[in-house]
Amino acid sequence: MTSALPIAISGSTALAGVLGDPVRHSLSPAMHNAALQALGLDWLYLALPVPAAALARAVQALEALDCRGLNVTLPHKRAVAALVAELSPLAQRIGAVNTLVRREQGGWLGTNTDVEGFLAPLRQHDWRGRRALVLGCGGSALAVLAGLESLGFAAVAVAGRDPRRLAALAQACRGWLPQLEPISWHGNGPEGSAAGAASPTEASQALLETLEAADLLVNTTPVGMDSSRDPQAAHRCPLAGSALRRLRPGSTVYDLIYTPRPTRLLQAAREQGCPTVDGLEMLVRQGAASLSLWSGLDTVPVEVMRHAALAQLEGS
Numbered sequence: 001m002t003s004a005l006p007i008a009i010s011g012s013t014a015l016a017g018v019l020g021d022p023v024r025h026s027l028s029p030a031m032h033n034a035a036l037q038a039l040g041l042d043w044l045y046l047a048l049p050v051p052a053a054a055l056a057r058a059v060q061a062l063e064a065l066d067c068r069g070l071n072v073t074l075p076h077k078r079a080v081a082a083l084v085a086e087l088s089p090l091a092q093r094i095g096a097v098n099t100l101v102r103r104e105q106g107g108w109l110g111t112n113t114d115v116e117g118f119l120a121p122l123r124q125h126d127w128r129g130r131r132a133l134v135l136g137c138g139g140s141a142l143a144v145l146a147g148l149e150s151l152g153f154a155a156v157a158v159a160g161r162d163p164r165r166l167a168a169l170a171q172a173c174r175g176w177l178p179q180l181e182p183i184s185w186h187g188n189g190p191e192g193s194a195a196g197a198a199s200p201t202e203a204s205q206a207l208l209e210t211l212e213a214a215d216l217l218v219n220t221t222p223v224g225m226d227s228s229r230d231p232q233a234a235h236r237c238p239l240a241g242s243a244l245r246r247l248r249p250g251s252t253v254y255d256l257i258y259t260p261r262p263t264r265l266l267q268a269a270r271e272q273g274c275p276t277v278d279g280l281e282m283l284v285r286q287g288a289a290s291l292s293l294w295s296g297l298d299t300v301p302v303e304v305m306r307h308a309a310l311a312q313l314e315g316s
Contacts, residue, residue, distance in 0.1 A: 009044060015065060016294060017046040019058060019080070020073035024049060025228075025259070027309045028071060031287055034308035038301045043068055052079065059083045059100070063108060069294030070100040070108075071287070074222075077139035084110035094142040095172055099290045111293070114143035117286025119150065121254070121277045122216075128152035133210050135159050135238050136220035137169040140256055144218050149177050157210045161185040183207050203243040211239075211246040219255045219265055226259040237264040249273030256282060259313065284309055 016036075018028045024047055032045035050058045055076055060083075062070060072080050077096045081087060084100065085107025091097045097110035132153045134144055137160035148156050156179055160166035163184065170182040186204035203211075211217070219238050227233035237244075244265075247253070253269035255262075256279040266276040284306045291300045 010042065012042055014041075014043045014068045015046065015062070016043050016067060016069045017048045017062075018071040018073055019048050019050045019055070019076055021049055021051050021075060023047045023073060026073065027258075027283060027312050028287055030312035031284060031305040031309040032291060035288075035291055035301050035305045038304045039295070039297070041295065050076070052076065055079055056083050059108065063102075063106075067102075069102065069290065071290055072098050072100065074139070081110055084108040086110070088112070090115060090146065093176055094146050096139040096142045098143070098286065099293060101293045112143055112146075113286040113289035113293070114140065114282070115146045115150075116289045117282040117284070118144055118147045118256075120285040121281045122147070122151060127216070129154045130215040131155040131157075131210075131213050132216040132218065133157045133159065133214040134218045134220060137162070137165050138220060140220040141169065142172070144220055144256075145173055145177055145180065148216075148218075153179070153216075155179055155181070155213075157181040157183050157214075159183045159185045159207050159210070181210075183210060203240065208243060208246050211243060212248070214247065214251055217247065217251060217253045217269075219253075219257070219263075222257070224255070224263040224265055225257045234260045235264060237268060239265065241268060244268050244272060247272055247274055250275070252277065255279060258283060261313070280309060280313070281306075 018026055026047045029045050029047050036043045036045060077098055081091060081095060081097045085103060086109045088111035091110050091112045094112060097112055098114045099111050100108040101111060103109050130153050132148050134141055137158055141158060156177060158169060158180060166182045170180060173180050183206045184204055185207060221238050223238040224236050225233060249272060252275045253266060254277040255265050257263050258278045258280040261278055266278060269276050288300050288302045288305055
């Protein structure tokens with residue numbers, strides 16, 4: 001197994017890390033520290049738990065500490081956009097930031113490598129003219145929608161349970177994704193039941209019809225993610241079996257969650273005859289893109305990062 005830490009920590013060792021709440025479960029330290037060691041960079045990458053109330057102070061303090069770069073994960077991807085000195089055009093367009101890059105003149109540049117990471121497993125196919133359905137309307141959904149737009153999907157629908165958040169997402173994308181159709185999920189209960197699936201009555205007719213026509217289904221919700229706080233979390237699914245059976249065999253199902261592998265959603269999709277993709281490759285590729293921006297290197301060891309993330313995930 002590749003060591004996840006630099007050979008030695010010295011007085012010149014620089015800091016990088018990921019901000020989130022919670023964040024101790026993150027695979028990013030394992031894969032970034034393996035890459036840093038392979039590159040011979042005297043940096044250390046840490047998971048940095050930061051509550052929302054302390055986010056602004058943390059971002060400012062880490063700049064003062066000469067931090068070389070930061071990733072940002074839930075729930076801070078939107079809030080951190082207001083704390084940077086400059087936004088990349090992509091981050092400005094989608095309103096979500098997952099990477100902070102030091103500027104020579106001071107302050108942070110906020111950008112988004114989630115889009116590049118999301119696209120990596122999809123580029124081998126031609127999606128022009130196809131139909132996509134996205135579940136969820138948070139910060140990750142924005143990156144997914146930007147990726148779908150770049151792939152040339154003819155129709156893109158997004159389903160959300162909160163009408164206000166769904167409307168806000170649709171409004172934010174109106175200028176660059178005119179084919180976006182917001183769909184109310186019309187949930188009658190919690191998102192995913194203890195038995196492992198949402199109630200069949202929770203999917204609206206519009207959602208069911210969109211599922212039937214979808215060539216690609218993407219889950220951006222946290223439903224089905226392994227949780228030490230909730231033993232039943234990994235057994236849940238964002239869609240009931242009756243809804244999933246509306247998918248055509250051959251439609252691709254992409255779950256941004258990678259713990260457990262496979263998620264309940266991907267298990268059900270495989271039983272339906274659908275190709276599946278989990279979020280591990282997205283994690284690796286967005287991390288590699290971030291490291292390239294921080295280090296100024298055109299090439300970083302993606303395979304080393306993938307191996308380290310898998311080893312950490314499998315407990316090796």
